[in-house]
Amino acid sequence: xxxxxxxxxxxxxxxxxxxxxxxxxxxxxxxxxxxxxxxxxxxxxxxxxxxxxxxxxxxxxxxxxxxxxxxxxxxxxxxxxxxxxxxxxxxxxxxxxxxxxxxxxxxxxxxxxxxxxxxxxxxxxxxxxxxxxxxxxxxxxxxxxxxxxxxxxxxxxxxxxxxxxxxxxxxxxxxxxxxxxxxxxxxxxxxxxxxxxxxxxxxxxxxxxxxxxxxxxxxxxxxxxxxxxxxxxxxxxxxxxxxxxxxxxxxxxxxxxxxxxxxxxxxxxxxxxxxxxxxxxxxxxxxxxxxxxxxxxxxxxxx
Amino acid sequence: xxxxxxxxxxxxxxxxxxxxxxxxxxxxxxxxxxxxxxxxxxxxxxxxxxxxxxxxxxxxxxxxxxxxxxxxxxxxxxxxxxxxxxxxxxxxxxxxxxxxxxxxxxxxxxxxxxxxxxxxxxxxxxxxxxxxxxxxxxxxxxxxxxxxxxxxxxxxxxxxxxxxxxxxxxxxxxxxxxxxxxxxxxxxxxxxxxxxxxxxxxxxxxxxxxxxxxxxxxxxxxxxxxxxxxxxxxxxxxxxxxxxxxxxxxxxxxxxxxxxxxxxxxxxxxxxxxxxxxxxxxxxxxxxxxxxxxxxxxxxxxx
Numbered sequence: 133x134x135x136x137x138x139x140x141x142x143x144x145x146x147x148x149x150x151x152x153x154x155x156x157x158x159x160x161x162x163x164x165x166x167x168x169x170x171x172x173x174x175x176x177x178x179x180x181x182x183x184x185x186x187x188x189x190x191x192x193x194x195x196x197x198x199x200x201x202x203x204x205x206x207x208x209x210x211x212x213x214x215x216x217x218x219x220x221x222x223x224x225x226x227x228x229x230x231x232x233x234x235x236x237x238x239x240x241x242x243x244x245x246x247x248x249x250x251x252x253x254x255x256x257x258x259x260x261x262x263x264x265x266x267x268x269x270x271x272x273x274x275x276x277x278x279x280x281x282x283x284x285x286x287x288x289x290x291x292x293x294x295x296x297x298x299x300x301x302x303x304x305x306x307x308x309x310x311x312x313x314x315x316x317x318x319x320x321x322x323x324x325x326x327x328x329x330x331x332x333x334x335x336x337x338x339x340x341x342x343x344x345x346x347x348x349x350x351x352x353x354x355x356x357x358x359x360x361x362x363x364x365x366x367x368x369x370x371x372x373x374x375x376x377x378x379x380x381x382x383x384x385x386x387x388x389x390x391x392x393x394x395x396x397x398x399x400x401x402x403x404x405x406x407x408x409x410x411x412x413x414x415x416x417x418x419x420x421x422x423x424x425x426x427x428x429x430x431x432x433x434x435x
Numbered sequence: 436x437x438x439x440x441x442x443x444x445x446x447x448x449x450x451x452x453x454x455x456x457x458x459x460x461x462x463x464x465x466x467x468x469x470x471x472x473x474x475x476x477x478x479x480x481x482x483x484x485x486x487x488x489x490x491x492x493x494x495x496x497x498x499x500x501x502x503x504x505x506x507x508x509x510x511x512x513x514x515x516x517x518x519x520x521x522x523x524x525x526x527x528x529x530x531x532x533x534x535x536x537x538x539x540x541x542x543x544x545x546x547x548x549x550x551x552x553x554x555x556x557x558x559x560x561x562x563x564x565x566x567x568x569x570x571x572x573x574x575x576x577x578x579x580x581x582x583x584x585x586x587x588x589x590x591x592x593x594x595x596x597x598x599x600x601x602x603x604x605x606x607x608x609x610x611x612x613x614x615x616x617x618x619x620x621x622x623x624x625x626x627x628x629x630x631x632x633x634x635x636x637x638x639x640x641x642x643x644x645x646x647x648x649x650x651x652x653x654x655x656x657x658x659x660x661x662x663x664x665x666x667x668x669x670x671x672x673x674x675x676x677x678x679x680x681x682x683x684x685x686x687x688x689x690x691x692x693x694x695x696x697x698x699x700x701x702x703x704x705x706x707x708x709x710x711x712x713x714x715x716x717x718x719x720x721x722x723x724x725x726x727x728x729x730x731x732x733x734x735x736x737x738x
Contacts, residue, residue: 152520184544185518214517215488216712217455241487241542241575242692242714252713272544274577389545409519410555411545 135263135292137206138233138322139340140172141358143347144180146393147194148402152409154190156197158402162348163201165401169351174202175265177210177222178235179272180345180389184212185408192225199230208265212237212273216255223260233292234260235343237267238275246281253285263292265343269326270297279316286317295343298327299334306337328354328388329380332373335361346379349392349401353432375432378425382418390414394422399433438566438595440509441536441625442643443475444661446650447483449696450497451705455712457493459500461705465651466504468704472654477505478568480513480525481538482575483648483692487515488711495528502533511568515540515576519558526563536595537563538646540570541578549584556588566595568646572629573600586619594624598646601630602637609640631657631691632683635676638664649682652695652704656735678735681728685721693717697725702736 143166148158166174176198177183177191186194198207209226211234213219223234236256238249257264266285268277285291296313299306313323324341325334331342335358342361347354353376360368382391389407394414396402407413414422426433446469451461469477479501480486480494489497501510512529514537516522526537539559541552560567569588571580588594599616602609616626627644628637634645638661645664650657656679663671685694692710697717699705710716717725729736 179545238713239544242482242690243574244713245715248713248715251715255712271546387545409558410541410547410551412548412551412554 135233135322137173138208138263138265138293138324140342140362141347141354142173142175142208142324142341142343143171143351143354144175144178144343144345145348146396146402146406147177147181147183147186147190148396148406149408150403150406154193155403155406156193158406159194159197160201162396162401163198166348166351167201167203167205169355171205171347171351171355173206173208174198175208175210175235175343178267179210179269180348180392181210182408183210184239185411188221188225191222192229195226195229195231206232208233208235210235210267211256212239212267214239214241216252219252219256220259223256223262227260227262231262233263233265235265235267235295237269237273239273240275244275246278249275249281250284253288253291257288257290262290264288264290265293265295265324266291267295268297269295279312282313283316286321291321293322293324293341295324295326298330299325299337299339303333303337306334310338328376329383332357332361332369336364336366336369345383345388345392346376349396350432352434375429378429379422382422382425386414386418391422394419395426395433398423398426438536438625440476441511441566441568441596441627443645443665444650444657445476445478445511445627445644445646446474446654446657447478447481447646447648448651449699449705449709450480450484450486450489450493451699451709452711453706453709457496458706458709459496461709462497462500463504465699465704466501469651469654470504470506470508472658474508474650474654474658476509476511477501478511478513478538478646481570482513482572483651483695484513485711486513487542488714491524491528494525495532498529498532498534509535511536511538513538513570514559515542515570517542517544519555522555522559523562526559526565530563530565534565536566536568538568538570538598540572540576542576543578547578549581552578552584553587556591556594560591560593565593567591567593568596568598568627569594570598571600572598582615582619585616589620589624596625596627596644598627598629601628601633602640602642606636606640609637613641631679632686635660635664635672639667639669639672648686648691648695649679652699653735655737678732681732682725685725685728689717689721694725697722698729698736701726701729
């Protein structure tokens with residue numbers, strides 16, 4: 133089975149809540165927006181989709197809304213859970229709902245050893261038929277993958293792609309790190325990037341995919357960056373990226389989830405207080421800063 | 436309502452699993468062991484009780500087994516969850532099952548701000564009648580409380596106690612830190628300790644409570660330390676503590692949950708593989724080290 137659909141631009145939509153309840157209509161609107169914009173895939177229930185906060189019922193509904201409205205666009209489903217049993221169950225639910233792959237991060241409460249994280253990936257691979265995107269997101273999981281562990285998990289046949297943290301800063305270092313990752317992973321493993329602010333440079337350096345928070349809310353803006361970068365058009369990619377600079381700064385200051393939630397609420401894509409508590413939306417100066425950027429960049433919001 | 440029951444020695448039992456299912460009989464055996472040993476309270480569903488890994492049904496069953504078998508010993512219930520809604524629900528479930536207080540840690544997926552953590556405690560206080568033990572456990576939550584935030588949350592009337600990480604190393608520093616904590620918290624707030632290895636010294640320095648992992652599995656050994664230390668008998672406290680030195684070293688190396696699970700399995704208090712995956716029990720040299728200690732300290736295992 134080809135896993136080429138894991139390449140390109142994957143959009144990570146919010147799972148919008150309303151008074152702590154899933155807002156089905158808003159969720160459907162967001163999915164349709166992403167499908168119509170033409171992203172390469174949609175990853176529901178990732179970090180941006182608040183997957184780890186949702187009940188099984190909420191997850192199932194969000195998944196069904198996703199696959200129902202995604203049209204031909206492949207849906208990838210975040211399945212991370214503190215407990216292996218729940219991650220396996222989530223992966224099976226994702227397959228039953230029509231998702232084409234799962235995104236798996238090693239959530240921790242008790243600090244996990246490398247062997248325990250390997251076991252998690254092996255257990256989910258054994259418990260489900262879907263290809264796995266390994267999600268290396270130390271900012272939320274507080275787990276650091278060694279290269280040795282990445283290589284070991286990469287040997288599991290179901291692991292088709294890795295979503296890695298931002299590459300180092302210079303172009304030469306980025307290319308070296310990508311070559312290093314490709315050298316340690318089986319041929320054909322797709323190397324995708326997190327970190328919207330450095331994605332243009334990472335794609336220009338040769339990454340296979342951009343797993344993008346902003347594409348889930350402002351897909352046109354992400355598509356402009358991604359198309360130019362995948363085509364190797366540095367000038368256009370950097371220009372499109374520069375237009376997003378104010379938002380990248382807000383992401384670094386407040387967390388990308390809170391920033392895209394503020395954008396989505398302002399655009400009417402989600403109602404107020406769309407995040408699951410204890411996480412709270414931006415207020416005061418932080419919110420005004422994001423909204424000021426949005427007003428002066430209304431072109432980026434056009435889907 | 437007096438919250439004096441939050442003082443003294445609180446035992447944190449395992450919630451034993453068997454093939455990923457709650458082992459009701461083993462859970463009951465452990466509760467009876469703790470009740471009969473005479474600990475001052477029992478905290479179920481804490482970190483040692485794997486609370487964050489369990490489903491609502493499993494939590495309810497573990498709570499009911501706890502309150503049914505604890506006799507007159509007050510039961511405190513861990514209620515932490517990634518989502519505020521679930522922590523509030525857990526607190527209500529705990530009250531309905533007869534628990535006398537809740538233990539609340541700020542679990543994180545998205546990194547939480549101080550305001551968000553304050554909001555979590557305020558929401559649980561508003562949503563439940565039970566007194567709250569604030570659980571400051573950076574090792575599992577990766578959240579660091581500032582003194583300012585501790586003081587702010589301490590102002591919430593429901594917050595009756597704090598469970599703090601090990602105090603600094605010297606006796607004078609311990610006393611200074613305890614005075615500092617008492618100065619910033621409302622009068623009467625109970626200051627309890629985590630960290631079994633340094634509990635004897637912390638109690639001798641004047642802490643009000645020891646929230647103890649080892650007391651959940653080897654209650655007699657913990658009681659010997661606690662009684663001597665609360666009585667100010669330094670020689671006896673240090674002697675009882677020294678007998679546990681090998682286990683404290685194993686805790687530091689492998690994590691106390693894995694160590695007490697190995698002990699409980701060896702003593703027949705739990706079946707094999709009693710921990711929730713991805714967490715795994717000790718194997719090989721690590722397990723042998725713990726069992727060797729246990730064989731040469733069989734007196735500590737007597738309940």
